[in-house]
Amino acid sequence: MRNRLASSAAAAAALAFLMLIVSLPAQAEVRIQQVRSPGGITAWLVEDYTVPIVALRFAFAGGVSQDPPGKEGIVNLMTGLFDEGAGDLDSDAFQTRLDDAGAEMSFRASRDNVYGSMRMLADQRNEALELMRLAVTAPRFDQAPIDRIRSQIAAGIRAQERDPEVEAGRRWLAALYGDHPYARPDEGTAQSLAAITADDLRVLHKALFAREQLEVAVVGAIDAKSLGAELDRLFGALPEKPALRPVPDIAPKLAQRIDYEYALPQTRLRLAYPGVARNDPEFFPAVLMNHILGDGTFTSRLFREVREKRGLTYGISSSLVNYEHANALVIGTSTRAGKGGETLGIIQDVVKGMAEDGPTEAELADAKKYLIGAYAINNLNSSGSIASTLVELQLDELGADYIDRRADYINAVTLDQARAAARRLLGAEPAIMRFGPAEAEEKEGN
Amino acid sequence: MSLAAQPVRHLATALLLLLLSLAPAFAEAPRPQERVENFLLGNGMEVVVIPDHRAPIVTHMVWYKVGSADEPPGKSGIAHFFEHLMFKGTTNHKPGEFDAAVAEIGGDQNAFTSYDYTAYFQTVAPDALGGMMGLEADRMRNLTLTDDVIATERDVVLEERRSRIEGDPQSLLSEEVQATLFQNHPYRVPVIGWMHEMEQLNREDAVAFYDRYYTPNNAVLVVAGDVDAATVKRLAEETYGKVARGPDLPPRLRPIEPEQNTSRTVTMADPRVTIPGFAKYWLAPSYRTAEPGEAEAMDLLSEILGGGTRSRLYQQLIVKSDLAAGTGAFYDGTALDETSFVVHGSPRGPDGLAKLEAAVDAEIVRIQRDGVSADELDRAKNRLVRSMIFARDNPAGMANMYGAALTTGNTVEDVQQWPARIEAVTAEQVKAAALKYLKPDQSVTAYLLPAAGTSN
Numbered sequence: 043m044r045n046r047l048a049s050s051a052a053a054a055a056a057l058a059f060l061m062l063i064v065s066l067p068a069q070a071e072v073r074i075q076q077v078r079s080p081g082g083i084t085a086w087l088v089e090d091y092t093v094p095i096v097a098l099r100f101a102f103a104g105g106v107s108q109d110p111p112g113k114e115g116i117v118n119l120m121t122g123l124f125d126e127g128a129g130d131l132d133s134d135a136f137q138t139r140l141d142d143a144g145a146e147m148s149f150r151a152s153r154d155n156v157y158g159s160m161r162m163l164a165d166q167r168n169e170a171l172e173l174m175r176l177a178v179t180a181p182r183f184d185q186a187p188i189d190r191i192r193s194q195i196a197a198g199i200r201a202q203e204r205d206p207e208v209e210a211g212r213r214w215l216a217a218l219y220g221d222h223p224y225a226r227p228d229e230g231t232a233q234s235l236a237a238i239t240a241d242d243l244r245v246l247h248k249a250l251f252a253r254e255q256l257e258v259a260v261v262g263a264i265d266a267k268s269l270g271a272e273l274d275r276l277f278g279a280l281p282e283k284p285a286l287r288p289v290p291d292i293a294p295k296l297a298q299r300i301d302y303e304y305a306l307p308q309t310r311l312r313l314a315y316p317g318v319a320r321n322d323p324e325f326f327p328a329v330l331m332n333h334i335l336g337d338g339t340f341t342s343r344l345f346r347e348v349r350e351k352r353g354l355t356y357g358i359s360s361s362l363v364n365y366e367h368a369n370a371l372v373i374g375t376s377t378r379a380g381k382g383g384e385t386l387g388i389i390q391d392v393v394k395g396m397a398e399d400g401p402t403e404a405e406l407a408d409a410k411k412y413l414i415g416a417y418a419i420n421n422l423n424s425s426g427s428i429a430s431t432l433v434e435l436q437l438d439e440l441g442a443d444y445i446d447r448r449a450d451y452i453n454a455v456t457l458d459q460a461r462a463a464a465r466r467l468l469g470a471e472p473a474i475m476r477f478g479p480a481e482a483e484e485k486e487g488n
Numbered sequence: 489m490s491l492a493a494q495p496v497r498h499l500a501t502a503l504l505l506l507l508l509s510l511a512p513a514f515a516e517a518p519r520p521q522e523r524v525e526n527f528l529l530g531n532g533m534e535v536v537v538i539p540d541h542r543a544p545i546v547t548h549m550v551w552y553k554v555g556s557a558d559e560p561p562g563k564s565g566i567a568h569f570f571e572h573l574m575f576k577g578t579t580n581h582k583p584g585e586f587d588a589a590v591a592e593i594g595g596d597q598n599a600f601t602s603y604d605y606t607a608y609f610q611t612v613a614p615d616a617l618g619g620m621m622g623l624e625a626d627r628m629r630n631l632t633l634t635d636d637v638i639a640t641e642r643d644v645v646l647e648e649r650r651s652r653i654e655g656d657p658q659s660l661l662s663e664e665v666q667a668t669l670f671q672n673h674p675y676r677v678p679v680i681g682w683m684h685e686m687e688q689l690n691r692e693d694a695v696a697f698y699d700r701y702y703t704p705n706n707a708v709l710v711v712a713g714d715v716d717a718a719t720v721k722r723l724a725e726e727t728y729g730k731v732a733r734g735p736d737l738p739p740r741l742r743p744i745e746p747e748q749n750t751s752r753t754v755t756m757a758d759p760r761v762t763i764p765g766f767a768k769y770w771l772a773p774s775y776r777t778a779e780p781g782e783a784e785a786m787d788l789l790s791e792i793l794g795g796g797t798r799s800r801l802y803q804q805l806i807v808k809s810d811l812a813a814g815t816g817a818f819y820d821g822t823a824l825d826e827t828s829f830v831v832h833g834s835p836r837g838p839d840g841l842a843k844l845e846a847a848v849d850a851e852i853v854r855i856q857r858d859g860v861s862a863d864e865l866d867r868a869k870n871r872l873v874r875s876m877i878f879a880r881d882n883p884a885g886m887a888n889m890y891g892a893a894l895t896t897g898n899t900v901e902d903v904q905q906w907p908a909r910i911e912a913v914t915a916e917q918v919k920a921a922a923l924k925y926l927k928p929d930q931s932v933t934a935y936l937l938p939a940a941g942t943s944n
Binding site: 094200205413 | 540640647648655760761798807814871878883
């Protein structure tokens with residue numbers, strides 16, 4: 043290899059060329075139109091005809107945390123039933139027409155929202171959206187599909203009964219959130235699923251699917267006027283206001299230790315620290331600090347110390363978790379048996395260093411450049427991802443000009459603010475979960 | 489860096505199903521996308537440019553025509569391990585400099601290894617493309633590898649194996665199935681490597697692998713996004729074009745499978761399992777090895793038999809009976825050599841596995857005996873063909889599609905003509921493919937079962 047290097051003119055050429063790198067941040071050229079339908083339903087639209095498709099995304103307030111006690115899993119079950127019959131069409135007829143229309147429809151629930159999406163060919167938009175209208179406004183909830191989807195979900199629950207990873211996740215959520223809805227499994231339990239009736243689903247649908255807390259985004263081959271009419275068609279028949287169950291805010295319980303022994307080849311570690319709300323003035327200082335700590339894929343402090351220098355793990359990261367009613371900063375990794383204690387010690391040293399001294403000026407400057415440039419790459423890389431991003435911006439009440447303002451928010455963060463965020467989040471005693479082989483069984487790794 | 493040791497082959501197939509079409513039938517958009525351009529540099533490096541100007545983003549990928557199936561015997565995992573080492577710095581750039589250069593502009597970079605290829609990519613703003621090409625061209629030949637770096641990174645890939653495989657019964661079983669289905673071909677060896685061989689990989693192995701395979705004439709550059717072919721050509725000539733052509737590599741001829749005349753079973757029981765499952769595998773031709781139209785027929789067979797909620801398996805075993813909680817079929821045609829066709833299922837409770845397997849077998853026999861209807865064939869074709877229109881929405885996905893095709897013995901034209909070839913498949917061809925390849929006495933069946941004594 044050395045010989046090749048010595049004679050390589052390419053090396054010099056490549057080096058010279060590098061000097062020409064211009065580090066202009068990608069400027070998102072996404073032009074957002076705010077559309078208001080004749081019936082008063084609003085949506086954000088990005089009109090684009092490059093590819094003859096239309097991507098529709100929307101969200102209703104109220105996710106799986108809306109499950110009534112004793113009926114856990116009902117919101118998740120409901121999201122499996124929208125393509126199982128609507129209006130006059132039974133499950134088979136509905137799915138046949140959807141297939142004929144060349145459209146893909148999906149629904150899912152997060153903790154705080156129910157999301158719907160459709161990807162359709164522009165020339166079959168009329169039929170595709172007609173089916174979406176039926177699904178959204180007139181789902182049938184026929185008994186046969188309910189029983190079928192329910193039994194598939196129940197089989198999934200049963201299949202995971204002895205899966206230690208699932209059990210670890212359950213224990214982690216229970217420790218952090220206690221009896222708050224956020225601790226419950228999204229899919230419910232065999233018992234709670236069995237208790238759900240078609241009428242329960244109809245009541246739930248009526249309570250959640252309403253116009254007032256609905257956010258819509260559309261990207262692709264459709265103009266604002268046409269979209270206005272489509273919005274009324276899709277959502278106009280829904281009730282105005284949802285009937286949401288109140289969900290309390292909760293601070294995850296920190297300063298605790300959870301140990302779950304299971305004979306596995308690796309020890310998994312999770313740490314939870316306080317988080318910061320999306321509308322907190324310290325949100326961006328925290329985002330930048332977290333990026334430096336453990337969110338920069340190959341450049342973060344945790345990556346460098348735990349993986350790059352010591353080879354203790356394949357993956358380590360920290361992330362800010364933002365739910366409607368809870369926030370946290372969470373660190374996760376896994377390492378071979380026998381190295382759990384050492385790895386935890388290194389993580390805690392890195393955290394302590396960040397809490398006490400904060401990031402350096404250079405790290406902060408680099409993190410700013412990354413976060414500004416990364417936005418388009420991570421959020422605007424396809425019609426679907428643009429539409430998803432626009433729905434999230436609306437859910438977070440950030441405004442249609444947010445994409446233009448975001449860089450200013452990031453650039454305005456001072457080193458003192460980033461240090462303060464580090465102290466505030468990382469100065470706390472974390473919740474720590476250790477999951478894996480017993481300490482006594484640990485041997486020096488092979 | 490790395491990712492996708494094992495799953496990438498599956499990913500690649502999903503992408504092939506989403507193959508892009510620029511066929512005139514779909515060029516009805518007001519602003520049609522520019523043509524895909526394809527050319528060679530003077531040193532033999534192939535270039536594919538896929539312009540898409542909707543967002544100021546460009547995906548830059550270099551695909552090497554080498555994967556785990558090209559590894560020397562006893563050195564399993566070297567292709568993937570070496571992929572990790574490509575991030576360790578060069579004579580011109582210290583370790584971490586490349587990552588920092590990407591991070592500084594908010595870019596994204598990573599790499600993945602499969603049986604037939606290894607790919608490196610960055611997603612960045614268009615004005616950074618030249619810089620990325622410079623760095624990528626630099627590490628094609630100028631990598632520095634110290635024993636220290638090797639030892640630490642080997643620990644990382646060993647952790648990766650523990651994370652991906654060792655702690656997961658399903659993954660362990662898949663490895664064993666692959667080693668049973670392929671009796672002679674190196675697809676029997678896992679991409680990430682066998683633990684005991686990975687532990688022994690060293691600097692000498694890495695340097696030998698690098699010198700043999702990392703040359704411009706063994707690489708394909710794929711650039712997709714907000715860029716035009718002329719710009720890519722100029723930048724590529726200024727960077728990759730300066731790298732000396734390497735020795736010509738011999739044709740990629742791996743040991744091929746002997747005639748197989750047995751049905752085999754591989755069984756794993758594990759206390760973590762509560763509901764059993766099975767999967768049945770057959771050897772099947774890939775797009776490169778198949779007779780004309782056969783691989784296309786296999787794609788349609790897979791779609792009709794088990795491609796989703798409208799498939800026969802789903803409708804018969806989940807909707808019209810309650811035999812299965814999950815079931816489907818899968819065909820992986822994006823491979824240099826003979827590949828596999830798979831059906832799988834799991835019942836809704838601890839019992840019923842044998843009945844479910846018999847029902848899945850019966851659906852296969854039904855196609856072998858009665859064929860498929862014109863209506864279901866048309867619908868399956870429509871689904872495959874329209875998925876390519878949707879695929880055009882994601883430039884990075886399209887880059888993956890072309891890269892995987894070109895490193896497994898296919899051409900840009902093959903990719904572009906795929907929809908027309910799918911349209912041309914007859915019901916008789918689908919039936920013939922099922923008869924020829926899904927023979928019960930030449931299969932491998934995998935069972936994942938609850939451990940004895942842990943019944944419910």
